[in-house]
Amino acid sequence: MILAQLVFYLLAFVTVAAAVMVIAARNPVHSVLFLILAFFNSAGLFILLGAEFIGMLLVVVYVGAVAVLFLFVVMMLDINFVQLREGFLQYLPVGALVGLILLVELALVFGSIAMEPALGGAAVSATEAGVTNTEAIGRLLYTDYFYLFQAAGIILLVAMIGAMTLTMRHRPDARRQDIGRQVRRRPGETLEVRKVPPRTGI
Amino acid sequence: MAEIFWGTIWPLVLLIVYILVIVVPLLVAVAYLTYAERKVIGGMQLRQGPMFVGPYGLLQPLADGVKLFFKETVIPSRANKGVFLIAPMITFILALIGWAVIPFGDGLVLADINVGILYLFAVSSLGVYGIIMAGWASNSRYAFLGALRSSAQMISYEIAMGMIIISVLLTAGSLNLSEIVRAQAEQGWYLFWHFPMFMIFLVAILAETNRLPFDLPEDEASLVTGYNVEYSSMTFALFFLGEYANMILMSAMATILFLGGWLPPFEVAPFTWIPGPIWFILKVCVILFVYIWARATLPRYRYDQLMRLGWKVLLPISFGWLVLTAGVLVAFDLVPG
Structure with missing residues (x-):
């Protein structure tokens, strides 16, 4: 039991720290890498909850596929780091508002479960x-x-x-390989054997 | 105090011992896989292969390891240092953690988890990070091109692999690797039921581990050596070890899914005398031989051909087979569980 708690606090701490680093990291590629770390640790939290299927799906789908494509895009972008920082204060109120709404909603959910435990109980025993x-x-x-x-x-x-x-995009000038055509081709259609007499050429 | 020791610390110590029992032979196997590869390719090309260090060149992998260990680790000055150093570690660690769920014999498994096959699939899909991080952090064109090729390739072939795994799961009725093997004891090896899928799986694992004929990420003719071009010494060795450990892991996966894991080929006297883990290792060796055989025989695919094969050939076939499997199971009322 002590071990499970220790593991929980470790995973939870790393998840939160990684999530903070996603928005705090200067380099966008580092941000995505921290996002992946956060995904990975929340998969660990799911497994700790006993929801191993969801945990594995989180790793396969989000970490293994979605985040790779995301990383792909961020790496290919030509990013100006200074310009990226400029709008920070401008967007701060909007971000803070969204964060506040999420916080209030979470507080409502947990508050109602704390007041009326039956609300939470129904969700836990789904299996x-x-x-x-x-x-x-x-x-x-x-x-x-x-x-x-x-x-x-x-x-x-x-x-x-x-x-x-x-x-x-249809690009008519692009040269594409048509494997069927290549296989259908016979030597008789393309090759011609000629007898070349010396000093005359073809 | 005694309670804490026997309840918490002792299981941890045992766990570490178990892990070492798996990892140490694995690393030896990786070392000798490189030796076997050079010997087999040498034989196929009428050469001797390594033969000077030790009897029959048996100490060659050791000599290679020592050489790599004493080389200087060069970190390019414009590299992103942290990511540059983490990338080889990720590759190596991911190649090792997959072994936690592999059943070597009946009950001989470190973690007998319910979603074992999903875990393996997750680990193999994470493998792309080591390569893409290495390519990006090196801050080098060749390395980056190699990394991009590699990630596109691995994602493409993973989908076909997933479809094949689902066909097998439908027949076995479990996500647990031990259960899949036990199901094969009753139904016969899936090599026979899913033979076309076995062939596609072999092709897909070649692409998934970036081996010839699909080793475009390290295409030495056009990309120097691709994603690991800036790496030296032990950082390079970790990539190398990771690649070979992944090869063995994928072979073990193919063995469990199609070749009946630890089961002997026939349930009669001389075959049943040999213990399960030996059969398992023998089957893994057969698939590893196919890896080396393919490397010695086939030329490298062109990149567009590789993508065409993955998306337009292997994926539709494995999708079709999945529908066929499900249809047959339902039509003949064979759905397990």
């Missing part, structure tokens, strides 16, 4: 005993929430097709 949470999620997702799940899939598909059509 039956003896069922791994992978199985529990599967059972819910593919039965009760099947249509919502499919709708989410379709929305993602539409977004994907949208992204492709927006970025696709």
Whole structure:
């Protein structure tokens, strides 16, 4: 039990510290790397909660794919560090307002659970005993929430097709490899064997 | 006091011992994999391979290690120092932590977690960070180009790999690696049921570990050696060790998913006498041999061909196979669990 608490405080501390560093780091690439650290540690927190499936998905999807693309983009940008700092004071009130709203909402949630424990209790016991949470999620997702799940899939598909059509450029001058054509080609069509008599050429 | 010792400290000590029991032989295996690679490629090209250091050149990996250790670590002056030094560590550590969930025999596993295969998949998808950080922090064109190629390549082939893993999971009915092997004891190795997927998996792990014919990130002809061009001494050695440990990890993954892990090929007398871990190691060696064989035989792919293969050939086939697997399981009422 002591060990679990120690691990929790370690993960929680690193998560918060990394999250602070995301906005405090001068170099945007460092910011993204700290963001990845924060993701990774929150995956650890999920596992500590017993939600190992969500924890692994967080690592596979966010850390393994989304953050890589993010890092990709940030690395390729030509960033002027001085210019980046300039608007800081201008955006500070907006950021502070968003942060304040989030804080109040969190306080409301935890306050209501503290006053009426039954509110929190319903959320905790979503799984039956003896069922791994992978199985529990599967059972819910593919039965009760099947249509919502499919709708989410379709929305993602539409977004994907949208992204492709927006970025696709037809370049007629680009030379592309057509493997089918290459394989179909026979020596008779392209090669011609000629007898070259000396001193005359072709 | 005694309670704290037996309850908390002693399990920790045991855990460290277990970890060492896995990691030390792994590092020896990595060293001798480099030796085996040079010997096998030498044999395939009618050469001798290393033969001067020790009998049959057996001490060559040791000599290489000592040489790398005594070289000077050069950090480029315009490099981003922190990230530059963290990158090789990440590569190496990620290559090691995957082994926590690998079952070497029935019950012989450090962490028998429920989502073992997802854990392995997560670890292999994190592998890209070591390379991309190295490429960026080096502040060198070649290194950066190598890193970009590598991350695009690894993400592309991971998707096909994921689809293959899902097909296997559907048949086994569990995300636990030991359970997947036990399911194969009943149903027969998935090598037979999922043979096309096994072939695609072999191709995908070649790309995932940046090995020939897909070693574009370190394409020495066009990128010097790609992402690790600025690294020297032990920082380079960590990349090297990480790459080879990853090769063994991916081979172990293929063994568990398709070749029945620790199971003997036939459940009859002379095969069952040999203990499970030995079978496991033998199967891993077979797949490692395929790695080396491919390196000695095949020329390097061009980058657009690599992307075409990943997205337009392997991904649709593995998607189709996934649908087919699910359809057959439902149609014949074979869904496990």
